[in-house]
Amino acid sequence: MKKMNKLLTLMVTLLAILIVGISCDSINDIQSEFAGMEEKAYLGKVDSLKVQPGFGRAKITWYIGTDPKIEQTVIYWNMRRDSIVKDFVRTTPGIQKDSIIIENLTESSILYEFRNKNSKGESSLYSSITVTAWGENFASNLFERKLTMREYDFALSQYKLGLSPAITGDSVVYSQINYKDKDGVNKTVKIERNTDIIELANFPDGAEFQFRNVFFLPQGLDTVYGNYQTFKAPTAKFENGKKLSLKGNISSRYFERDGDKLYEWNADGDVIVYALNEDGSFSQSETYLSLVPRSNYREFFFYNDDKFICVNTGNLVSMHRIVDGRLVTVKTPSGAETFGSSFNMIKFIPAKGFFYSIAPTTGDLRTWFANNDATWGSSNGTTVTKGFFYDPVILFNYQYLVCVDQDGYLWSIPITTSGTFGSKNKIGTGWSKFVKIINVGNKILGLDANGDFYEFDFNVTDNYWILD
Incomplete structure (x- = not known):
C-alpha cells in the first residue's frame, strides 16, 4: 500500500510540473507577440x-x-x-x-x-x-386646444367660436386663426391661453378660416406649429320649406324608420305608417288601430331591427315587435315583460342601438343601450351633458342632434356611436315657427301649430337655414 501511495504522489507531481511548463510557454509566446508594439494612448472622450x-x-x-x-x-x-x-x-x-x-x-x-x-x-x-x-406627426399628437362651439350669426356677420380650456402641462403657447373678412382683408387672430371665446368680426357666410395651435416644450429647441385645420361657415339659405298635402296633428308623436317611413302615433293609440315617395311626398301605407293605447303607454318609438321601445304610464320600459297587426312583447331571457323602471323623463330621442333621455328640471341628457333581447348593454344612463333645454330636438341621420333653442335658433351637434358629443354649431334662425321637427332620411319635416307639414331637403354642415 505504501508503494502505491508513493507512485500516486509521483504522478501528481509530474503532472503539475508539465502544466506549469505549458503555461509558462504560452505566456512567453504572448509576451513575444506584443513585445515590439508601443502602448496605445487615448485622448479624453466626449x-x-x-x-x-x-x-x-x-x-x-x-x-x-x-x-x-x-x-x-x-x-x-x-x-x-x-x-x-x-x-x-x-x-x-x-x-x-x-x-x-x-x-x-x-x-x-x-x-x-x-x-x-x-x-x-x-x-x-x-x-x-x-x-x-x-415633425408634423409629433405636433399632431400633442395635447391641443380644440374648437368646441361654432356659432355663426348671419345678421351680424359674426362668427363666435368656443375653445376647450388650456390645461397645465399641455405646452400650448397660443392658438391662431387666419381668415379673410367681407372686405377681402386677411386677418390673423392670436388666441391667448386664458381666452376660451373668440369672435371673428365681419365674417362672410360660406367663407373658410384656418385654426392651429402653437406649442413650446420646455425640453425642446423650437416652437412647434400644429397643422392648420380648415373650417367653413355655413352658407345662408333662405327657405321656408315645401308645404306638403299631408296633414299633421300636434298631439301625435312622429318618428322615422329606416329613412323611408314616417310613423305617427296619435292620441287614440293608432299607429299610422306613411311611405316616403320619390317626389318627396308621403302616402299612407299601413294603419294599426289602437295598437299602442295612450291609457297604457306614454312613449313609443322605433328602436332597431324590427324592435320598438315603449315606456308605460308607470315609467317601466319594454321592447316590442309588430306581428300580424299586434303589438308583441319581447321578453327578457328570464321571461320578464319589462326591463327598466323609473323612466320618468320628459323626452326620448331614438337612435340606432341606443336612445337618449332628457330629464325634467335639470335637462340631463343620458344615453341608454338596449340589446335586441330586452336586456341592457354597458354604461347605461351615462350623462352626456346637463342643461339640455332644447325643444324640438331630433337625431338627423343618426349622426347629428338637430335642435331648436328658446330664441328659435337651429343647432347641430355631431355625435358618435357611443352617444358622445362633438362641437356645437349654430345652423339657422326662425325655427320657432315649428312645434315639431321630424327626420325622415335626408329630409326634415317641420310641423306648425296649424298642423301643416313643411319639407326641407336638409344639409347639416353646409347651410345656415333662415326662415321668415
Missing part, C-alpha cells in the same frame, strides 16, 4: 451628451475634459459612413462645454457617435447618443 429636439433639427451638447491635445470632435452616423467635423477651440483649462445643431433631419431617431481627435492621429474612445427630431 462626456455627458444631451440632446434638445427641434422641428426638423436637434441641438446636441457635450463636455470636453482637461486633455490639452484634443483639437476636434468628429460626429458619425449612418454606420459611420457619414460624419461632421467640429473643431474644438479651448478657451479654458478646465472642463469645457461644446455643442452643435444638426439641420434637415427627418422625423425619426438616429444614433450619433462622437470621437475626439487631433492632427497627430490620436483619438478617443466613442461616445454615443440617440437623437430624435420633431
Whole structure:
C-alpha cells in the first residue's frame, strides 16, 4: 500500500510540473507577440451628451475634459459612413462645454457617435447618443386646444367660436386663426391661453378660416406649429320649406324608420305608417288601430331591427315587435315583460342601438343601450351633458342632434356611436315657427301649430337655414 501511495504522489507531481511548463510557454509566446508594439494612448472622450429636439433639427451638447491635445470632435452616423467635423477651440483649462445643431433631419431617431481627435492621429474612445427630431406627426399628437362651439350669426356677420380650456402641462403657447373678412382683408387672430371665446368680426357666410395651435416644450429647441385645420361657415339659405298635402296633428308623436317611413302615433293609440315617395311626398301605407293605447303607454318609438321601445304610464320600459297587426312583447331571457323602471323623463330621442333621455328640471341628457333581447348593454344612463333645454330636438341621420333653442335658433351637434358629443354649431334662425321637427332620411319635416307639414331637403354642415 505504501508503494502505491508513493507512485500516486509521483504522478501528481509530474503532472503539475508539465502544466506549469505549458503555461509558462504560452505566456512567453504572448509576451513575444506584443513585445515590439508601443502602448496605445487615448485622448479624453466626449462626456455627458444631451440632446434638445427641434422641428426638423436637434441641438446636441457635450463636455470636453482637461486633455490639452484634443483639437476636434468628429460626429458619425449612418454606420459611420457619414460624419461632421467640429473643431474644438479651448478657451479654458478646465472642463469645457461644446455643442452643435444638426439641420434637415427627418422625423425619426438616429444614433450619433462622437470621437475626439487631433492632427497627430490620436483619438478617443466613442461616445454615443440617440437623437430624435420633431415633425408634423409629433405636433399632431400633442395635447391641443380644440374648437368646441361654432356659432355663426348671419345678421351680424359674426362668427363666435368656443375653445376647450388650456390645461397645465399641455405646452400650448397660443392658438391662431387666419381668415379673410367681407372686405377681402386677411386677418390673423392670436388666441391667448386664458381666452376660451373668440369672435371673428365681419365674417362672410360660406367663407373658410384656418385654426392651429402653437406649442413650446420646455425640453425642446423650437416652437412647434400644429397643422392648420380648415373650417367653413355655413352658407345662408333662405327657405321656408315645401308645404306638403299631408296633414299633421300636434298631439301625435312622429318618428322615422329606416329613412323611408314616417310613423305617427296619435292620441287614440293608432299607429299610422306613411311611405316616403320619390317626389318627396308621403302616402299612407299601413294603419294599426289602437295598437299602442295612450291609457297604457306614454312613449313609443322605433328602436332597431324590427324592435320598438315603449315606456308605460308607470315609467317601466319594454321592447316590442309588430306581428300580424299586434303589438308583441319581447321578453327578457328570464321571461320578464319589462326591463327598466323609473323612466320618468320628459323626452326620448331614438337612435340606432341606443336612445337618449332628457330629464325634467335639470335637462340631463343620458344615453341608454338596449340589446335586441330586452336586456341592457354597458354604461347605461351615462350623462352626456346637463342643461339640455332644447325643444324640438331630433337625431338627423343618426349622426347629428338637430335642435331648436328658446330664441328659435337651429343647432347641430355631431355625435358618435357611443352617444358622445362633438362641437356645437349654430345652423339657422326662425325655427320657432315649428312645434315639431321630424327626420325622415335626408329630409326634415317641420310641423306648425296649424298642423301643416313643411319639407326641407336638409344639409347639416353646409347651410345656415333662415326662415321668415
